[in-house]
Every structure is written in structure tokens, then in C-alpha cells.
Amino acid sequence: xxxxxxxxxxxxxxxxxxxxxxxxxxxxxxxxxxxxxxxxxxxxxxxxxxxxxxxxxxxxxxxxxxxxxxxxxxxxxxxxxxxxxxxxxxxxxxxxxxxxxxxxxxxxxxxxxxxxxxxxxxxxxxxxxxxxxxxxxxxxxxxxxxxxxxxxxxxxxxxxxxxxxxxxxxxxxxxxxxxxxxxxxxxxxxxxxxxxxxxxxxxxxxxxxxxxxxxxxxxxxxxxxxxxxxxxxxxxxxxxxxxxxxxxxxxxxxxxxxxxxxxxxxxxxxxxxxxxxxxxxxxxxxxxxxxxxxxxxxxxxxxxxxxxxxxxxxxxxxxxxxxxxxxxxxxxxxxxxxxxxxxxxxxxxxxxxxxxxxxxxxxxxxxxxxxxxxxxxxxxxxxxxxxxxxxxxxxxxxxxxxx
Amino acid sequence: xxxxxxxxxxxxxxxxxxxxxxxxxxxxxxxxxxxxxxxxxxxxxxxxxxxxxxxxxxxxxxxxxxxxxxxxxxxxxxxxxxxxxxxxxxxxxxxxxxxxxxxxxxxxxxxxxxxxxxxxxxxxxxxxxxxxxxxxxxxxxxxxxxxxxxxxxxxxxxxxxxxxxxxxxxxxxxxxxxxxxxxxxxxxxxxxxxxxxxxxxxxxxxxxxxxxxxxxxxxx
Numbered sequence: 029x030x031x032x033x034x035x036x037x038x039x040x041x042x043x044x045x046x047x048x049x050x051x052x053x054x055x056x057x058x059x060x061x062x063x064x065x066x067x068x069x070x071x072x073x074x075x076x077x078x079x080x081x082x083x084x085x086x087x088x089x090x091x092x093x094x095x096x097x098x099x100x101x102x103x104x105x106x107x108x109x110x111x112x113x114x115x116x117x118x119x120x121x122x123x124x125x126x127x128x129x130x131x132x133x134x135x136x137x138x139x140x141x142x143x144x145x146x147x148x149x150x151x152x153x154x155x156x157x158x159x160x161x162x163x164x165x166x167x168x169x170x171x172x173x174x175x176x177x178x179x180x181x182x183x184x185x186x187x188x189x190x191x192x193x194x195x196x197x198x199x200x201x202x203x204x205x206x207x208x209x210x211x212x213x214x215x216x217x218x219x220x221x222x223x224x225x226x227x228x229x230x231x232x233x234x235x236x237x238x239x240x241x242x243x244x245x246x247x248x249x250x251x252x253x254x255x256x257x258x259x260x261x262x263x264x265x266x267x268x269x270x271x272x273x274x275x276x277x278x279x280x281x282x283x284x285x286x287x288x289x290x291x292x293x294x295x296x297x298x299x300x301x302x303x304x305x306x307x308x309x310x311x312x313x314x315x316x317x318x319x320x321x322x323x324x325x326x327x328x329x330x331x332x333x334x335x336x337x338x339x340x341x342x343x344x345x346x347x348x349x350x351x352x353x354x355x356x357x358x359x360x361x362x363x364x365x366x367x368x369x370x371x372x373x374x375x376x377x378x379x380x381x382x383x384x385x386x387x388x389x390x391x392x393x394x395x396x397x398x399x400x401x402x403x404x405x406x407x408x409x410x411x412x413x414x415x416x417x418x419x420x421x422x423x424x425x426x427x428x429x430x431x
Numbered sequence: 432x433x434x435x436x437x438x439x440x441x442x443x444x445x446x447x448x449x450x451x452x453x454x455x456x457x458x459x460x461x462x463x464x465x466x467x468x469x470x471x472x473x474x475x476x477x478x479x480x481x482x483x484x485x486x487x488x489x490x491x492x493x494x495x496x497x498x499x500x501x502x503x504x505x506x507x508x509x510x511x512x513x514x515x516x517x518x519x520x521x522x523x524x525x526x527x528x529x530x531x532x533x534x535x536x537x538x539x540x541x542x543x544x545x546x547x548x549x550x551x552x553x554x555x556x557x558x559x560x561x562x563x564x565x566x567x568x569x570x571x572x573x574x575x576x577x578x579x580x581x582x583x584x585x586x587x588x589x590x591x592x593x594x595x596x597x598x599x600x601x602x603x604x605x606x607x608x609x610x611x612x613x614x615x616x617x618x619x620x621x622x623x624x625x626x627x628x629x630x631x632x633x634x635x636x637x638x639x640x641x642x643x644x645x646x647x648x649x650x651x
Contacts, residue, residue, distance in 0.1 A: 042600060045600070046575045046576060046600075047575075048581075049574075049575035049576070049577075049580045049581065050567070050575045052580045052581065052583070052584060053567055053569055053573060053575065053580055054567070059583045059584055060569055060573045060579075060580050060583050061569070061570070061573070062568045062569060063487060063568055063569060063570050064568060065483065065565070065568065069493075352490070352493055352494060353491075353494065354491055354494045354495060355491055356487060356488065356489075356490035356491035356493075384493065384494055399487045399490065399570075400487070400490050401483035401484060401485075401486050401487055401490060402483045402486070402490060402493065402505070403481065403482045403483040404480075404481045404482075404483070404502060404505045404506060404509060405498075405502055406502075408498045408499055408501075408502045409499055409502045409503060409506065410499040410503075416500070416503055417503075417507070420500075420503060420504055420507055421507065423489075423504045423507035423508045423511065424507045424508070424510050424511040424514070425511060426488070426489075426508055426511060427480060427507065427508035427509060427510060427511020427512040427513075427514075427515065428511040428512070428514055428515045428518075429511075429515075429642055429643065429645060430480075430485055430486075430488075430508070430511070430512065430515075430643070431485075431572075431593075431597060431639065431642070431643040
């Protein structure tokens with residue numbers, strides 16, 4: 029057949045030919061069109077994205093306000109409420125004994141009376157003097173007696189003195205009145221009123237401090253947040269509160285995060301910070317102490333376009349997706365992304381809803397405008413409908429003629 | 432003398448086997464081997480199209496159809512390819528044998544065996560071609576075994592590129608086998624055999640190319 033050297037030459041030629049072809053295909057700026065094999069894809073959909081932090085919580089009463097006994101106000105008189113009573117703002121809680129103040133006010137009243145009497149007598153005295161002065165005035169006009177002159181002047185002086193005294197007395201009277209008003213006010217504050225709505229939690233009948241503890245009626249949910257997580261949450265975030273015992277979840281807001289740790293910090297122990305979630309709507313149904321599950325929404329984007337994580341890839345600090353077009357080609361498109369959750373990312377710009385993006389197993393970029401092929405996916409086939417087959421029979425022909 | 436048909440041996444050792452074929456009077460095992468070739472052919476075409484190879488023109492339907500519609504179209508396409516696989520096998524084995532039978536004195540059955548040998552090459556060739564093209568991310572027309580890549584650089588005419596893309600080294604090998612066996616089995620002139628083998632294959636090539644033009648025209 030073939031001599032040995034001819035065989036070798038033949039094989040060499042074949043290898044050369046094949047290698048040359050491979051070179052033509054693989055080289056940069058190759059004229060040979062590439063076809064991409066696309067295994068999975070999906071369309072860009074509108075959706076809601078949410079990042080949450082799950083934490084256990086317990087329902088607590090939101091505020092405890094304390095009422096104290098001030099000895100300077102007087103002796104203790106009586107309580108108006110007992111433990112367990114519901115109070116609203118302005119309700120009387122207890123009162124001091126008014127005795128000392130009453131005494132004081134009486135004293136002041138007496139003094140005031142005194143002064144008023146004095147003022148009256150001064151007044152009448154002064155009017156007498158003024159009358160006398162007027163008489164002298166008339167006499168002086170009739171006859172110029174030097175003695176009358178002196179008397180007249182003395183009289184005037186005395187009138188002025190009396191006026192001055194009266195002014196002083198009137199000042200003192202008004203001072204006393206003010207003091208009395210103040211004491212009357214104090215009398216009112218002898219009845220201590222509640223400043224919050226709530227339930228009387230504890231009354232210290234020994235009159236120790238605090239005299240009374242009032243629990244406000246608002247229930248909120250308390251939880252702990254770990255040191256490593258604390259910069260992921262801020263006050264004001266929405267939270268969803270749920271429990272096995274309820275049918276519907278409740279909405280709330282992260283009302284406060286304490287900047288101080290729950291316990292004394294220790295090097296070996298993990299530091300946790302307490303936080304409080306206020307409920308959106310006050311409800312009587314939760315008892316303090318109920319254990320609940322909290323979902324703190326740390327990030328949220330609603331009604332945005334989303335695409336799976338695997339469809340987005342980065343190149344030189346820009347982000348791209350590969351779009352499957354209606355021409356059967358792949359289009360490389362630059363996009364702007366937004367919020368990310370596990371597996372999905374928000375796309376702010378670059379694609380429209382309904383466009384198809386390629387999902388890559390490994391990030392890769394494809395040559396722009398390459399054609400693509402897809403394998404048959406049996407799981408996506410429905411039961412073959414004779415009507416459908418009739419409609420699409422031309423594809424059989426196409427398959428038949430395709431080379 | 433009995434001749435047991437061994438397809439692989441026939442391809443790889445034409446020297447010995449052609450002599451044996453010449454001398455034998457009874458050939459055993461043709462039918463099962465033909466069946467095997469038919470099955471192999473339709474399998475290769477099925478696997479190819481189910482993987483998506485050659486379905487570029489279908490891809491534009493992806494955005495326009497629902498998922499199950501799109502997959503149905505691909506399935507129908509695959510069915511079409513499978514049917515072609517069978518037709519291709521029968522055309523390639525029986526028609527040339529008929530042709531050679533009219534032009535030479537060789538027994539028809541022997542001619543069938545020769546065509547079976549060359550078809551084996553074509554089937555294996557197509558399989559190798561598909562795999563290699565897939566790995567290189569190109570259409571089989573541009574396979575390193577074919578002339579498509581080369582002509583891509585020589586011309587811009589799509590028809591020419593496609594036409595030459597269907598000729599692979601395997602085709603050339605198959606043609607060679609045809610020529611070699613025919614030559615051995617006939618008393619006719621080598622020149623003559625050469626030209627009829629060439630003519631036949633060129634004819635097939637042209638028809639094949641025309642058929643693919645029709646398909647393209649149909650779609651566009």
C-alpha cells in the first residue's frame with residue numbers, strides 16, 4: 029500500500045492541517061464565528077428584595093416610672109391607689125399631710141391682716157391730715173401767720189412720711205400675698221399625680237425609695253444584639269414580630285439600641301447590647317414575658333428588577349450581564365446594580381423586565397454578538413399536545429434539512 | 432470462501448480485506464451490520480441535536496416562545512435530525528452501491544459492504560467532529576477537520592464557506608476507501624474508477640449543499 033515514509037508524510041500533513049485549523053479558530057480576532065453553549069438562563073423579573081436579621085425577643089413592658097417621697101414636702105398622708113390599679117395621666121396617686129403648710133399659711137394670713145389693718149388706719153389718718161392741711165390752706169390764704177406756715181410745712185412732711193410708710197406696708201402686703209399664693213400652690217402639689225398611663229406595679233408601704241413604681245401599658249419587644257452585628261442595624265428599622273401562638277404577624281420599629289452593654293463587659297464573654305422594638309399598634313393581646321421571633325429588616329427594595337447572582341459578572345470594576353436576543357445572539361450589556369440578597373441582586377439600570385439573561389456556572393464573559401445554542405431541557409417540556417405539534421411541524425423539516 | 436464482515440477491520444486493513452472480499456463468494460453478517468450503522472447514524476444525529484449542536488437558528492425562538500414551546504421546537508428539530516440520520520445512512524449506502532453496480536461488474540452485495548465500510552468512517556467522523564467543535568465552541572462547519580475555517584479566511588461568500596465546511600478529512604478517507612476497494616475488486620481501469628468515485632461524491636456534495644441553501648432560504 030503505502031511505503032513507510034509516505035505514511036509518515038501523510039500523517040504529518042494531516043496533523044499540520046488540523047493544527048493549522050485549530051490555530052485559525054483559536055487565534056485572537058479569529059474570523060471564525062464562535063457559538064456559545066448556554067445551559068441556563070432566566071428572565072429579569074420585578075420583585076421585592078429584603079435582607080433580614082433574625083433574632084429572638086421577649087415582650088416586655090416598655091417603661092417603668094418611679095415616684096418618690098419628698099420629706100420636705102411634709103408628712104405622708106395617704107395613698108389613693110393600690111398595686112395592680114390602672115392609672116392614667118393626671119390621676120392622684122398619694123398626698124402629703126397639709127398641716128404644716130396650713131399653719132404657715134395661717135400665720136401669713138394673720139400678718140397680712142395686720143398689715144392691711146395698718147394700711148387702713150394709715151389711710152384714714154392720712155385723710156384726716158389731708159383735710160387738716162386743706163383747712164390750714166384756707167386759713168393761710170386769709171391771714172399770713174408765720175405760725176400757721178410752720179404747722180403747714182410740718183403737716184406736709186408728716187403726710188409724706190405717712191405715704192412712705194403706706195407704700196412700704198403695701199409692698200409688704202403684696203409680698204405676703206405672693207408668699208401665700210406660693211404656699212397655696214404647694215398645697216396643691218401635696219397631692220402627687222401620675223405623669224404616665226400605666227399600671228401600679230409596686231408600692232413601697234415602708235415609704236422607702238422609690239415610693240411607687242408604675243408600669244406603662246405599652247408593650248414592646250426586647251432583644252439582644254451582638255457586638256459584631258451592631259453596625260448592621262440602626263434605630264428606625266422595621267421589624268416583624270411573630271410567634272407560634274399567633275396567626276398574624278405584628279409590625280414594629282426598632283425604637284432604641286442601647287449603647288451600653290447588657291452586662292459588665294468581660295474579655296471572655298461576648299458583649300451584647302439590648303434593644304427595644306416598639307409595636308406599631310398597641311395591643312392587649314401580648315402578655316409581658318411572651319417569647320417571640322423578630323425579623324429585623326436591615327435592607328429593603330420593593331418593586332425592583334432582579335436577576336440571579338450567577339448572571340452578573342465583573343470586569344474591570346464594571347458589572348455586566350449577557351442578554352439573549354431575538355436574533356439568536358448574545359449581547360454583553362453593562363448594568364448598574366443595587367441591593368443584594370442571597371442569590372439575587374437588584375438591577376438599577378441596563379436591562380428591562382422580561383429580557384433574558386444567561387446564568388453562568390463560573391463567571392465568564394462571552395464575545396459580544398456570538399450565536400448561541402441550547403440543549404434540550406426535558407423537564408421544561410409539557411405533555412405533547414397534538415395541536416402544538418401540528419403548529420410547529422416545520423421544525424421537523426428544519427431538523428431534517430439542517431447540516 | 433466465506434467472508435465475515437468486520438467493519439472496523441475493513442476500514443483499517445483494506446489491503447488484506449479487499450483481497451479477501453475479492454476472493455469470497457459468500458458474505459456473512461451484512462444485515463446486522465447495516466442495522467448497526469443505521470442505528471449508529473440516528474443516535475449520533477440525535478445526541479448532537481439534543482445537545483443543541485447545529486441549532487443556532489432555533490435560538491432566536493428563545494425570546495419569542497414560552498419555555499415549553501421552545502423546548503418542543505427543539506424536540507421536533509431533533510426528531511427531524513434523527514429522521515435525516517436514517518435517510519442519510521440509506522442514501523449513502525444504497526445509492527452509491529447501485530451506481531457502482533451499473534458501472535462495474537462487481538456484485539451488489541459486495542458493493543454494499545464497501546459502502547458500509549466508508550459509512551462507518553463517516554459516522555465516527557461525524558461523532559469526533561461534533562465533540563471537537565463543541566469543545567472549541569464552534570459550529571461543526573468550522574471544525575479543525577474540515578475546510579470551513581480555512582475558507583473563512585479566503586472568502587466572504589457564505590455559501591462557499593458552508594460548502595467547503597461540510598467536507599472533512601473523514602469524507603476524504605471514506606472516498607479513499609471506496610476507491611481502494613473498487614479498484615481491487617474490479618478489472619476496470621484505475622483511472623475510470625477514480626473518476627466515477629469522485630463524480631459520485633461530488634454529486635452528493637453539491638446536492639447536500641443545495642439542500643442546506645434551501646433550508647436557509649426558507650428561514651430567512
